[in-house]
Amino acid sequence: MRARRGDRIVLAGEQVGHPVRDGEIIEVRGEQGAPPYVVRWSDGHEATFFPGPGAVVRTRGETEAQPDVPAPTAAQPVHEWSIRVSLYEHQDDTTAQAVLVSGPAEQTDASGSAHRSARDPASPRIGDEIAVARALRHLSDKLFERARQDVENATGEHDVDIRAS
Structure with a gap:
């Protein structure tokens, strides 16, 4: 998993009925975008986090335009879910x-x-x-x-x- 400051991390609930948790990566402590990350969770809590297999990183480019990223073409997805x-x-x-x-x-x-x-x-x-x-x-x-x-x-x-x- 690779991430950078400003990306978002999303975790599905660990058990049926548990809520999804998400937060913003405010610091990357590993080399070349590797964990651990310091995350500001949506509830305002900040913590050092080592993502497991249930974590999904949503890059800034997936949610906002990046000036150095070319516009999508027919071969590139516009959005990913x-x-x-x-x-x-x-x-x-x-x-x-x-x-x-x-x-x-x-x-x-x-x-x-x-x-x-x-x-x-x-x-x-x-x-x-x-x-x-x-x-x-x-x-x-x-x-x-x-x-x-x-x-x-x-x-x-x-x-x-x-x-x-």
Whole structure:
């Protein structure tokens, strides 16, 4: 992971239902952008931070124009969103928590679950797939609803229908 001062760091909740945490990197203490970082979290707390596998760095260039960065071309993405999926298992239950990070302090989360019946074979991958699929479907539903509300607010129309196809 590489970062620089002014970039943002986003962490998904460690357990289902826990909030997403984000902050601004105010100091880079490692060589060539490597950790550790001093982060000013959105709650105002500052701490030295060593990011783990659940951390996502959002560079300044992703959220604001940089004068020395060329404008995007057809081969370069204009925006990048990240989805992090965490799986939790307890006995025969699997829960997936999906977090979409679409901006430095903008995220949407959803969860899905699966339960293995006693008569089903013990195959954790199947429970993972079902729980993740359900979490992503719920995330998709939230995005469609948010887009519908945005269209209504922008146009003044009511009962806007946005299809999934």
